[in-house]
Amino acid sequence: MDALVNKRIKQVLKGDQNAFSDIVNLYQHKLYQICYRMLGNKHEAEDIAQEAFVRAYINLHSFDQKRKFSTWLYRIATNLCIDRIRKKKPDYYLDAEIAGTDGLDMYSQLSSDDKLPDDVVEQMELQDRIQYEISRLPDKYRSVIVLKYIEELSLQEISDILDMPLGTVKTRIHRGREALRKQLNNL
Amino acid sequence: MSTCPQHIVDYMHEYLDGDISRDHEQQLKKHLNNCSSCRQHMHELSDTVAFVISAAHITAPPHFESEVMKRLPKGKNRVGIQNWFRRHPILVAACVFLLFMSASLVGSYQNNEFSVTKQPNLIVDGQTVIVPEGEVVKGDIVVKNGDIIIEGEVDGNVTVINGQYMASTAVVTGEIEEIDEIFEWLWYELKSIGNNFIGLIQ
Numbered sequence: 001m002d003a004l005v006n007k008r009i010k011q012v013l014k015g016d017q018n019a020f021s022d023i024v025n026l027y028q029h030k031l032y033q034i035c036y037r038m039l040g041n042k043h044e045a046e047d048i049a050q051e052a053f054v055r056a057y058i059n060l061h062s063f064d065q066k067r068k069f070s071t072w073l074y075r076i077a078t079n080l081c082i083d084r085i086r087k088k089k090p091d092y093y094l095d096a097e098i099a100g101t102d103g104l105d106m107y108s109q110l111s112s113d114d115k116l117p118d119d120v121v122e123q124m125e126l127q128d129r130i131q132y133e134i135s136r137l138p139d140k141y142r143s144v145i146v147l148k149y150i151e152e153l154s155l156q157e158i159s160d161i162l163d164m165p166l167g168t169v170k171t172r173i174h175r176g177r178e179a180l181r182k183q184l185n186n187l
Numbered sequence: 188m189s190t191c192p193q194h195i196v197d198y199m200h201e202y203l204d205g206d207i208s209r210d211h212e213q214q215l216k217k218h219l220n221n222c223s224s225c226r227q228h229m230h231e232l233s234d235t236v237a238f239v240i241s242a243a244h245i246t247a248p249p250h251f252e253s254e255v256m257k258r259l260p261k262g263k264n265r266v267g268i269q270n271w272f273r274r275h276p277i278l279v280a281a282c283v284f285l286l287f288m289s290a291s292l293v294g295s296y297q298n299n300e301f302s303v304t305k306q307p308n309l310i311v312d313g314q315t316v317i318v319p320e321g322e323v324v325k326g327d328i329v330v331k332n333g334d335i336i337i338e339g340e341v342d343g344n345v346t347v348i349n350g351q352y353m354a355s356t357a358v359v360t361g362e363i364e365e366i367d368e369i370f371e372w373l374w375y376e377l378k379s380i381g382n383n384f385i386g387l388i389q
Contacts, residue, residue, distance in 0.1 A: 017259060024252045032247035046248060053255045061273070130242045149239040155204065174200040181235045 005069045012060055024053055031077050037146040038081035040135035048084055052077040074161045078143050085139045133183050141176030148173055191225050199229050203236060292376045302331045
């Protein structure tokens with residue numbers, strides 16, 4: 001796959017814009033998934049994932065083809081997600097209906113500081129609940145947990161993507177697991 | 188659990204990361220056999236991992252690919268030019284060099300000071316250079332920002348830049364050039380640089 005990707009990259013660099021669509025096709029689901037898990041919102045995830053591809057296209061000449069393309073691409077995406085998270089907290093659209101509730105929207109939850117009442121959480125479908133718990137993690141733990149358990153990447157790859165030492169990645173994963181464990185236990 | 192050493196929790200995470208050493212693993216197992224609260228802790232961590240792993244795979248919406256392609260910058264040319272620059276660094280350097288060279292040449296053209304090549308028996312009257320009747324000037328004469336009147340003889344080239352050449356019965360053995368336009372000036376400068384260069388080689 002890397003050979004194919006590098007071939008397409010060379011074509012794009014020569015000015016063949018259409019060759020880029022194959023690259024998008026190969027990575028779109030993984031990239032969208034990272035963004036969705038990081039941001040917890042489909043519209044934003046789509047926007048940021050597209051933006052990540054556009055930035056990759058613009059900066060393609062700076063990509064070192066001896067390295068792994070996916071690592072480089074994921075790094076662009078996670079950086080964009082973290083920027084977006086930091087720019088706007090809270091994480092939810094206020095008028096978005098909370099999954100698994102009857103017409104409960106975020107306006108009714110404003111006072112609760114991000115955290116939903118336990119009975120609402122207990123009624124959530126499993127998938128909504130997973131996303132909800134992930135999105136409650138502080139963003140520095142969220143990115144490592146998403147890359148490790150959703151994307152199933154190795155610790156070394158995560159360290160490359162986030163551009164931080166392996167030891168830091170491990171510590172964050174440990175703390176992230178503990179944080180998640182506490183969140184799940186507090187119910 | 189508060190009585191249990193912290194490194195036991197570290198071993199749990201090493202175990203979950205899949206990079207626990209044999210020694211640590213044995214210590215962990217031994218401890219878990221004896222300590223129910225740590226067993227509980229380990230159990231919860233495993234459940235947590237299982238919980239996150241059970242997240243469904245999410246796929247990008249249909250049309251995602253075409254939406255990305257629509258958002259790509261249209262200016263292929265921009266990229267093309269950038270690439271061209273990258274591929275021909277020497278040519279680019281040469282162009283930049285020429286640009287600066289011509290700028291400095293043009294700059295010296297706009298220098299309005301009057302000047303003339305020093306030659307014996309030339310008469311300078313204000314901004315007019317006169318080669319008196321009956322005199323023979325040996326060598327080239329270059330006049331900048333002034334006129335030249337030749338009544339005698341010149342054994343060489345006469346060049347007038349930004350001025351006029353006036354002669355009645357003059358005898359000039361070399362070439363006579365009058366330069367008023369900037370491009371002619373440039374051409375003249377380049378020619379003289381070239382001539383100097385050839386002179387150096389010879």
